[in-house]
Amino acid sequence: MTGEGIAAPPFRDAAPRGLCTDCGVSRLQDPKLCGAACQFIKPDYPRLEAAVHGRARDAKRPDELHFGPFRQMLRASLKAPRPGAQWTGITTRLAEKLLEAGAVTAVLTMAPDPDDKWKPVPVLVTKPEAMAACRGMRMGYAPLLALLEPAAAAGHKRIAVIGIPCQVYALRALEARLGLEALYVIGTPCSDNTTTEKFHHFLTLLSDAPETITYLEFRADYHVELRFADGSTREIPFLQLPISQLPSDFFPLTCRSCVDYTNVLADITVGYMGGQGEQWLLVRNERGEELLRLLGDEITTSAPGTAGKRAGAVKGFLENTRRAAGGLPLRRMPDWLRPIIGWLMPRIGPRGLEFARARVEMKAVESVLHLERAEPAKMRNMIPDHVWALVAPYGLGAFSSQVESLGGSENATKKIPDQPSTR
Numbered sequence: 343m344t345g346e347g348i349a350a351p352p353f354r355d356a357a358p359r360g361l362c363t364d365c366g367v368s369r370l371q372d373p374k375l376c377g378a379a380c381q382f383i384k385p386d387y388p389r390l391e392a393a394v395h396g397r398a399r400d401a402k403r404p405d406e407l408h409f410g411p412f413r414q415m416l417r418a419s420l421k422a423p424r425p426g427a428q429w430t431g432i433t434t435r436l437a438e439k440l441l442e443a444g445a446v447t448a449v450l451t452m453a454p455d456p457d458d459k460w461k462p463v464p465v466l467v468t469k470p471e472a473m474a475a476c477r478g479m480r481m482g483y484a485p486l487l488a489l490l491e492p493a494a495a496a497g498h499k500r501i502a503v504i505g506i507p508c509q510v511y512a513l514r515a516l517e518a519r520l521g522l523e524a525l526y527v528i529g530t531p532c533s534d535n536t537t538t539e540k541f542h543h544f545l546t547l548l549s550d551a552p553e554t555i556t557y558l559e560f561r562a563d564y565h566v567e568l569r570f571a572d573g574s575t576r577e578i579p580f581l582q583l584p585i586s587q588l589p590s591d592f593f594p595l596t597c598r599s600c601v602d603y604t605n606v607l608a609d610i611t612v613g614y615m616g617g618q619g620e621q622w623l624l625v626r627n628e629r630g631e632e633l634l635r636l637l638g639d640e641i642t643t644s645a646p647g648t649a650g651k652r653a654g655a656v657k658g659f660l661e662n663t664r665r666a667a668g669g670l671p672l673r674r675m676p677d678w679l680r681p682i683i684g685w686l687m688p689r690i691g692p693r694g695l696e697f698a699r700a701r702v703e704m705k706a707v708e709s710v711l712h713l714e715r716a717e718p719a720k721m722r723n724m725i726p727d728h729v730w731a732l733v734a735p736y737g738l739g740a741f742s743s744q745v746e747s748l749g750g751s752e753n754a755t756k757k758i759p760d761q762p763s764t765r
């Protein structure tokens with residue numbers, strides 16, 4: 343994946359690590375930086391939120407407990423959706439605009455591997471027209487931050503990074519040491535990631551010709567959308583996905599226990615969860631507002647909507663996750679009922695912002711339960727207070743007195759660290 347304005351430099355090998363999504367830090371000249379950078383060791387979200395946004399999340403402001411600090415939250419679409427984009431292409435268009443305006447000289451992001459379109463390859467993009475090759479979602483992770491050294495060696499002092507939350511956490515933790523003149527961080531939410539190899543197995547369960555699948559998305563209307571090379575499409579209700587045929591370790595422990603779904607340390611988060619069929623923007627700080635302004639009238643925006651109630655769905659998820667005992671949370675229901683519930687969910691289930699809140703709470707529940715089962719000794723350091731506050735209403739134990747100030751203490755059972763949550 344090297345061409346005019348796009349380069350995929352070689353990296354050192356990754357250093358051996360425990361919980362790790364190979365964000366690239368262990369491949370830097372000083373791999374020990376992982377100790378300061380890794381969200382799987384002892385993340386400090388309040389400190390980094392304050393450093394990046396000027397303040398930590400404020401649970402008294404609507405939705406900040408769930409989505410992190412933000413100034414504006416919007417539904418949005420590019421008026422001219424870009425071909426090959428995952429949604430309408432806001433993410434890559436922002437980076438194009440930064441390069442066009444000369445605000446940055448390089449963008450660090452992922453392109454598809456030329457031999458496997460689902461495999462992410464870290465690339466340095468220096469020309470706006472080369473951003474088109476990066477559109478779309480790949481499943482898996484690759485060492486994005488290993489690009490920091492080749493970027494610095496090439497003299498890039500004003501850069502943009504497009505990253506998923508575990509990459510952005512490490513980037514922010516190291517930002518002060520990078521000596522950059524400007525850093526723009528465009529984040530996407532991320533959940534339920536897995537290795538590209540395992541994802542290929544999932545594709546074989548969805549189609550007899552998995553190599554013809556060109557697009558996959560878990561939409562907010564409880565359907566997975568598939569697109570095929572011949573232009574056809576298919577929508578599968580979540581309840582009818584072949585989850586029971588996946589191995590129980592399909593999702594690695596990293597992705598079952600990471601604690602930042604919405605990329606709270608990005609300047610702007612570009613997702614879809616709260617967008618009700620459109621994209622969903624969280625503009626988090628001044629730099630995020632500058633990014634949004636770059637799009638000018640290329641974009642339409644509106645206020646996000648919300649409908650339904652999430653509590654029942656989150657409780658059901660918690661029970662299924664417990665019953666799965668470390669495996670995949672399967673819903674117990676007869677096959678004949680699945681299409682009916684699948685039809686009902688987009689109509690009566692949580693929608694819009696309530697869907698996004700439900701997903702964030704489910705992810706928090708999942709992180710607590712999976713760590714408790716697999717790595718209980720890591721719970722004290724790895725689970726931040728805001729996650730305890732999110733799970734408290736569902737009866738999961740909280741560790742810290744600060745949870746009260748985050749607004750989630752009503753049902754929290756105060757427990758000593760490194761002990762299992764309530765059962």
Ligand SMILES: Cc1cc2nc3c(=O)[nH]c(=O)nc-3n(C[C@H](O)[C@H](O)[C@H](O)COP(=O)(O)OP(=O)(O)OC[C@H]3O[C@@H](n4cnc5c(N)ncnc54)[C@H](O)[C@@H]3O)c2cc1C
Nearest residue numbers: 427428429430431432433434452478479480530613614615
């Ligand atoms: C594994 C994964 C899970 C996601 N889960 C959710 C979710 O649950 N809820 C939600 O709202 N959004 C999620 N997203 C984000 C969502 O899929 C869209 O990417 C996002 O909404 C941007 O759409 P777009 O049209 O603006 O992106 P585009 O303009 O098409 O650009 C996509 C950008 O994402 C980068 N990218 C693609 N794959 C990867 C990867 N594997 N690792 C790092 N960067 C990558 C590309 O390089 C490109 O820069 C997820 C993304 C990934 C990669």
Ligand code: SF4
Nearest residue numbers: 362363365368376380
């Ligand atoms: S995820 Fe990144 S920071 Fe954490 S151990 Fe792996 S390479 Fe190091």
Ligand code: SF4
Nearest residue numbers: 508532533535597600
């Ligand atoms: S699910 Fe979490 S740990 Fe896994 S790739 Fe996404 S942000 Fe990283």
